[in-house]
Amino acid sequence: MRVRSPQDLVGGAALLLLALIAWSQIGELRIGTAARMGPGWFPAALSLIVGAFGLVLVVRSLRLDGPALQRWHLRSMLPVLAAIVLFAFTIRSLGLVISAALLVLVSSAAAPDLRWRDALLFGASLILFAVLLFPVALGLPLPIWPRM
Amino acid sequence: MGDVFSNLALGFGAALTFQNVGLCFIGALVGTLIGVLPGLGPIATIAMLLPITFTLDPLGALIMLAGIYYGAQYGGSTTAILVNMPGETSSVVTTLDGHQMARQGRAGAALGIAALGSFFAGTVATFLVALAGPLLSQVAQNFGPAEYFALMVVGLVGATVLASGSVLKAVAMIMVGLLLGTVGSDLESGEQRLTFGIPQLADGINFTTLAIGLFGVAEILRNLEHTQDRGVLGAKITGLLPTWADIKQSFPPVLRGTAIGSVLGILPGNGAVLAPYASYTLEKKIAKEPQRFGRGAIEGVAGPESANNAGAQTSFIPLLTLGIPPNAVMALMVGAMTIQGIIPGPTVMVENPTLFWGMIASMWIGNALLVVINLPLIGIWVRLLRVPYRLLYPAILLFCCIGVFTVNNSFVDVLLVAFFGLAGYGLIKLGFEPAPLLLAFVLGPLMEENLRRAFLIARGDPSVFVTRPISAVLLLIALALLLIVLLPSVRRGREEVFQEED
Amino acid sequence: MRYKSFAFAALATVMAWSGASAQNFPTKPITMVVPFAAGGPTDTVARLIAQNMSQTLGQQVIVENVGGAGGTIGAARVAGAEADGHTVLLHHIGQATSATLYRNLKYKPAEDFAPVGLITDVPMTIVAKKDFPAKDLKELVAYVKKNPDKVTLANAGVGAASHLCGMLMMQALGVQLTTVPYKGTGPAMNDLVGGQVDLMCDQTTNTTSQIKGGAIKAYAVTTPTRVKSLPDLPTTKEAGLTGVEVAVWHGLYAPKGTPQPVVDKLSKALQTALKDQTVITRFAELGTEPVAQERATPKVLGDFVKAEIARWQPVITQAGVYAD
Numbered sequence: 019m020r021v022r023s024p025q026d027l028v029g030g031a032a033l034l035l036l037a038l039i040a041w042s043q044i045g046e047l048r049i050g051t052a053a054r055m056g057p058g059w060f061p062a063a064l065s066l067i068v069g070a071f072g073l074v075l076v077v078r079s080l081r082l083d084g085p086a087l088q089r090w091h092l093r094s095m096l097p098v099l100a101a102i103v104l105f106a107f108t109i110r111s112l113g114l115v116i117s118a119a120l121l122v123l124v125s126s127a128a129a130p131d132l133r134w135r136d137a138l139l140f141g142a143s144l145i146l147f148a149v150l151l152f153p154v155a156l157g158l159p160l161p162i163w164p165r166m
Numbered sequence: 167m168g169d170v171f172s173n174l175a176l177g178f179g180a181a182l183t184f185q186n187v188g189l190c191f192i193g194a195l196v197g198t199l200i201g202v203l204p205g206l207g208p209i210a211t212i213a214m215l216l217p218i219t220f221t222l223d224p225l226g227a228l229i230m231l232a233g234i235y236y237g238a239q240y241g242g243s244t245t246a247i248l249v250n251m252p253g254e255t256s257s258v259v260t261t262l263d264g265h266q267m268a269r270q271g272r273a274g275a276a277l278g279i280a281a282l283g284s285f286f287a288g289t290v291a292t293f294l295v296a297l298a299g300p301l302l303s304q305v306a307q308n309f310g311p312a313e314y315f316a317l318m319v320v321g322l323v324g325a326t327v328l329a330s331g332s333v334l335k336a337v338a339m340i341m342v343g344l345l346l347g348t349v350g351s352d353l354e355s356g357e358q359r360l361t362f363g364i365p366q367l368a369d370g371i372n373f374t375t376l377a378i379g380l381f382g383v384a385e386i387l388r389n390l391e392h393t394q395d396r397g398v399l400g401a402k403i404t405g406l407l408p409t410w411a412d413i414k415q416s417f418p419p420v421l422r423g424t425a426i427g428s429v430l431g432i433l434p435g436n437g438a439v440l441a442p443y444a445s446y447t448l449e450k451k452i453a454k455e456p457q458r459f460g461r462g463a464i465e466g467v468a469g470p471e472s473a474n475n476a477g478a479q480t481s482f483i484p485l486l487t488l489g490i491p492p493n494a495v496m497a498l499m500v501g502a503m504t505i506q507g508i509i510p511g512p513t514v515m516v517e518n519p520t521l522f523w524g525m526i527a528s529m530w531i532g533n534a535l536l537v538v539i540n541l542p543l544i545g546i547w548v549r550l551l552r553v554p555y556r557l558l559y560p561a562i563l564l565f566c567c568i569g570v571f572t573v574n575n576s577f578v579d580v581l582l583v584a585f586f587g588l589a590g591y592g593l594i595k596l597g598f599e600p601a602p603l604l605l606a607f608v609l610g611p612l613m614e615e616n617l618r619r620a621f622l623i624a625r626g627d628p629s630v631f632v633t634r635p636i637s638a639v640l641l642l643i644a645l646a647l648l649l650i651v652l653l654p655s656v657r658r659g660r661e662e663v664f665q666e667e668d
Numbered sequence: 669m670r671y672k673s674f675a676f677a678a679l680a681t682v683m684a685w686s687g688a689s690a691q692n693f694p695t696k697p698i699t700m701v702v703p704f705a706a707g708g709p710t711d712t713v714a715r716l717i718a719q720n721m722s723q724t725l726g727q728q729v730i731v732e733n734v735g736g737a738g739g740t741i742g743a744a745r746v747a748g749a750e751a752d753g754h755t756v757l758l759h760h761i762g763q764a765t766s767a768t769l770y771r772n773l774k775y776k777p778a779e780d781f782a783p784v785g786l787i788t789d790v791p792m793t794i795v796a797k798k799d800f801p802a803k804d805l806k807e808l809v810a811y812v813k814k815n816p817d818k819v820t821l822a823n824a825g826v827g828a829a830s831h832l833c834g835m836l837m838m839q840a841l842g843v844q845l846t847t848v849p850y851k852g853t854g855p856a857m858n859d860l861v862g863g864q865v866d867l868m869c870d871q872t873t874n875t876t877s878q879i880k881g882g883a884i885k886a887y888a889v890t891t892p893t894r895v896k897s898l899p900d901l902p903t904t905k906e907a908g909l910t911g912v913e914v915a916v917w918h919g920l921y922a923p924k925g926t927p928q929p930v931v932d933k934l935s936k937a938l939q940t941a942l943k944d945q946t947v948i949t950r951f952a953e954l955g956t957e958p959v960a961q962e963r964a965t966p967k968v969l970g971d972f973v974k975a976e977i978a979r980w981q982p983v984i985t986q987a988g989v990y991a992d
Contacts, residue, residue: 029596033338040345043360047352053626057352057359060614064345071338078334088595094390095591098383098563099584105567106580114568121567122560128390129556140557148564156206156214158572159699159732213706213733220719307862351737353825353849355989365774368737489877490858494705497854504712504873507953511877575734615851622848623820623864 023084030075037069094128101125113163114153118145170297177296177523180225181531189226190528193233194535198543200234201241201253204382204562205374205569208238212498216505224506225521229528231502233535235495236478240284240536243471247276248547249562251382255373256474258604259442261381262328263459263466274406274544276467279416281540282408283468284475287424288533291479294428295486296526300515302432302480303487309433311620312630316640317433318613321440323647324447325605329460333651336602339593343606344613346371353615366578375579376607378566379586380593380600386559387591406544412464419449419469427476432484438477438492442470443605451650479529486522487515693930697728699755703742703762706733708853709873709954713788713918714758716950720941725933738827738991740766740773747775751923753930756784760918762827764976768984769827769991778974781921784934785964786972787942789915790956791891792833793875793901795884797863805887805907809841812867816843822865824853826991829916832980833869833890835987840911860884871916872898872955890914897955917976919969931966939964 021027040061047058078084101124108117122141126132153160180186200211212231219227242253247264260280267276294302322340329336349360350370361367408416426448427441449469450459459466481492489511491497503510508518515522551558570579593600624630632638698721702714711733718729734742739762746757767777794805802808812819821838823831830853838845848865850856853874859865861883869890876897879886888904889895890913904912920938922931941947942958951957962968984990 025597029335029598032592032596033342036342036345040360043362047357047359048355053621053628055618055621057355057357060610061345061348061359064341064348068338068341068345071334071341074334075338085597090591090595091387091391095387095588098387098390098559099588101560101563102383102567102584102587103581106571106577106584109567109571109580110577118564118568121564125560125563126556129559130390131556133556136554136557137560141560144561144564148568152568152572156211158210158214159575159730160568160572209706216706216715217719217731220715310859310862310864351826351991353851355826365737365741368741369735484858488858488861488883489881490861491854497708497852498706501706501708501712501715504709504954505715505950507950509877509953511881511883513877513881575732619848619850622846625817625846 021079022082023079024087025085026075026079026082028087030072030077030079033068033072033075035072037065037072040068041065094130097128098125110161111165113161113165114149115145115162116164118148173519173523174296174527176520177525177527180520180524181229181527186226186229186524186528187531187535189222189230190233190532191535191539193230194237194532195539197234197237197239198241198244198536198539199237201238202244203241203569204245204251204253204378204566205571205573207242207254207374207573208235208495209498210572211238212495212502216498216502219502220505224503224508225524225528227502227506228499228521228525229532231499232482232525232529233532235499236288236475236529236532237536237539239474239478240281240540243280243474244277244540244543244547247280247467248273248551249382250385251562251566252377252604255377255439255608256442256478258377258381258601259328259446259470260467260474262446262601263461263463266460266462267464267467270462272462273548275408275412275464277544277547278406278408278541279412279464279468280471281537282413283416283420283423283472285533285537286420287427287472287474287476288479289530290424291428291431291476292526292530292533295480295483295529296523299483299526300487303483306432306484308636309437310634311616311623312634312637313640314433314437315613315616315620316631316637316644317437317440318609318616320640320644320647321443321609322606322613323644323651324443325602325609326651327447327450328443328601328605329599331597331599335598339598339600339603340606343603344610346376346603347607347610348614350611354618364578366574366576370611371582371607372570372573372579373608374573375570375582376586377604378570379583380590380604382562382566383583383587384590384594384600386562387587388594389555389559406548407541408464416464416468419445419465420472422448423469423472423474424476427473427478428480430473431477431480433492438474438481439608441473441477445469445473447647475533479533482525482529485510486525489514693753693933694725694727696754697730698725698753700729700731701742701746701755701757702731702733703735703739703757703759704733705735705852706731709790709871710758710760710918712873712954713790713951716947717758717787717920717938717941720944720947721934721937724937724940738762738766738769738825740770743777744773744775746921746923747780749923751782751925751927753922753926753934755923756934757781757921758787758918759921760790761829761832761914761916761976763919763921764973765827765832765980765984766991767977768981771990778977780924782924782926782931783966783969783973784920784922784931785938785966786959786969787918787920787938787964788951788956788958789891789917790829790871790873790954791889791895791915792829792869792871793879793889793895793898794837794867794869794887794904794912795860795875795879796867796887797860797865798883798885799863800866800885802887805902805904805909808887809909812841812843812845816845819845819867820848820865821845822848822850822856822860822868824856824870825849825851826989828853829914830856830868830870832983833912833914835983835989836912836914837869839983839986840909869912876955895955896957897952917972919973921969935965 048056049058050056101121105121126137242257245251246257246260250265252258264276423445430441431438449465485496722729749755878884
């Protein structure tokens with residue numbers, strides 16, 4: 019059996035995986051009947067449906083021609099995602115200035131045409147603007163500096 | 167009729183004072199800017215500015231808050247068009263064709279049509295509120311859980327139309343969106359569903375988090391793949407305003423969108439959220455060349471934006487006539503009114519006519535001011551977005567992260583943005599489209615809630631959906647829509663099979 | 669560049685340390701955490717109090733809404749906050765009921781807070797849709813007892829005040845009605861006005877305007893004495909229904925370990941706020957009034973919370989519905 023549509027195969031597999039994870043999380047939730055639905059009814063039904071779609075896609079990938087897999091560009095993806103995660107973990111403990119600096123610095127690394135001097139200058143004024151806008155002008159409860 | 171006009175005169179008299187127009191302007195401006203900033207929505211803004219309104223008189227305070235509300239709606243559309251980031255539920259649809267128009271260098275036309283269409287819709291809706299407010303709210307009272315469920319079903323079936331690609335994958339996305347919508351606490355028992363033990367997920371996944379991750383971050387990741395042709399706004403900007411041809415083409419969709427939005431906005435349970443999707447579905451289905459949709463069809467911006475704004479205006483009806491806020495933003499206004507000493511409810515119209523009619527009049531003034539504010543802003547946005555992308559995207563990222571964090575002061579939300587960004591990137595790579603997912607995510611919980619509630623009240627009797635007239639009609643519409651959607655693809659599917667066997 | 673940040677950080681440290689000194693309290697703005705959405709009744713009470721306390725204390729009291737999970741997320745935040753008096757919690761009856769409703773709480777409502785004082789007791793009202801077939805409370809009781817499976821009772825979700833009052837009502841009447849939960853009080857009231865559900869027991873803050881506008885029918889208030897803004901409504905006791913007495917009391921708390929002088933300062937500021945005419949007027953419009961001055965004190969609130977936890981524990985356990 020030849021794989022005629024790699025994209026559909028992976029897509030279908032992803033759906034199946036999602037369905038399995040969701041199903042496993044239902045745990046002890048009562049499913050109930052259609053007339054008296056418990057908390058678990060919708061999640062259960064939907065997990066089954068998503069799984070079914072996944073299956074259909076996998077089968078279709080073996081029978082119908084479809085697009086090939088697109089390449090994932092890790093070099094541009096990882097710095098951006100890492101920057102966001104870093105921001106999440108530092109915003110409350112290290113304050114806006116430091117976490118924003120980290121975010122800008124790390125995410126800038128994802129651009130292939132990066133020019134450090136430009137990025138640093140722009141980044142610094144960006145951070146200043148952000149600090150003036152969010153906690154100061156808008157009064158949002160954001161820590162600006164690290165908590166001692 | 168004369169009554170209405172004298173009331174409107176009273177209202178305009180109150181609203182057209184120097185102070186009130188000024189407050190309206192400030193509100194609309196602040197709202198627009200807030201709407202442009204991702205994550206920061208009208209809820210946070212209004213909550214922040216509530217203390218300031220203590221020092222104002224009741225009408226002035228409400229005018230400013232209302233200005234923020236529709237200003238934010240409009241600002242959300244701006245980011246949807248320019249950077250493919252929906253600021254609110256209502257702007258998701260605008261990303262579909264609006265952003266494509268921006269990529270083709272027609273950002274100005276998109277933004278302009280959105281502003282003009284919204285103004286038209288706002289004017290009509292204001293009149294509707296003035297003329298028939300109390301009457302309409304009575305009619306809306308007939309909408310019970312069964313009817314809402316049926317309406318949501320119609321919406322979900324229509325969501326398949328949002329995708330321009332494979333119907334199979336679009337429906338799969340809808341199912342995934344529904345599944346994501348179940349994350350959180352169960353309504354009846356309070357039990358945690360699919361939360362993986364994370365307490366911050368106890369109230370479900372935040373819409374903003376999902377939208378920013380799935381749309382905004384994924385878009386950035388995609389853009390970073392190519393070094394050329396990364397401009398957020400296509401190579402050449404062809405004029406900053408819509409052409410006459412554009413306006414002529416957009417007029418019928420604007421009319422239809424206004425009608426749809428006005429009707430849906432009256433429904434107290436936040437029916438307005440459905441308006442832009444319904445309008446998009448309608449426009450795509452009746453268009454002579456539906457394949458233009460998703461590739462920069464101006465009707466795909468004009469219709470939904472008008473529907474959106476009409477819905478926003480008419481959703482004031484349940485608030486002003488019954489004192490029942492249809493959504494979280496209106497709930498804040500209730501709070502503001504209460505603090506000012508006005509208890510919202512059926513008595514407000516009688517006991518506080520200046521306030522009631524002044525609010526309505528200022529709604530129109532606010533719409534007018536929005537056009538005044540936003541048309542010149544188009545030039546500024548265009549200039550801002552000409553900043554080289556390698557400097558721009560960290561800025562977008564920073565505003566997104568800050569915005570998402572401030573919604574619930576929760577770092578978990580920011581982590582989820584990264585997760586959904588990855589997921590969104592993956593979805594695009596695998597040929598799926600995120601828009602139906604997002605719509606299903608919003609409608610799913612509403613649908614489930616109403617389905618279960620309808621069964622509860624009817625004590626498990628499923629016939630309630632067909633014995634109640636409105637519900638039955640809506641379900642028939644859903645069925646019809648389903649057939650319309652499926653038939654062409656069944657035919658296509660058969661063609662594909664035949665080609666295979668050749 | 670780096671030295672400047674260092675100096676700044678050093679300065680900030682010094683300032684933070686000096687803030688811990690009780691004599692100078694408050695040295696920076698105070699955060700009042702409201703564990704519910706902005707615009708709701710608790711939020712309204714908080715903002716009224718906060719505005720006044722800002723003037724007394726000389727520092728801004730900023731309301732921060734940290735909603736979710738029935739108020740427990742906001743409460744948890746304050747329980748874990750620095751105990752220097754610059755973070756306080758304004759919570760309602762949920763503080764006591766969460767002890768039983770949430771079986772996996774990460775904090776202890778009775779022990780992890782330093783109570784500052786009670787604020788107000790918001791009465792609750794028993795209301796029904798416009799065409800409900802009962803003229804007064806006696807008829808209502810009779811009708812409900814005779815047709816328990818025909819009557820639907822709305823509430824604003826697990827742990828909400830309307831949910832608790834509904835629980836009490838059903839236990840007092842000895843019937844099990846079909847409870848219909850909603851996401852918040854707005855949607856619940858909407859369906860009540862629309863006639864989709866029959867009954868609800870909810871705070872005067874939410875029901876007063878609908879009652880006065882004639883959109884719903886009211887039968888009784890759940891307080892020991894009649895409510896000033898609804899003088900025609902009998903109390904449940906007057907109308908013969910015992911065991912349904914509940915008010916949504918609101919209290920102010922600081923984290924456990926906050927120095928006593930700081931707590932006392934906060935308590936005095938609270939008492940001043942409760943004497944203010946604007947606050948009294950606004951409260952009255954909401955159908956409630958500030959508590960007596962001596963109840964706005966740490967000891968009274970502390971004892972009250974313990975008593976309420978003990979009071980609600982059997983009710984909730986009997987109903988068997990938990991929030992997690």
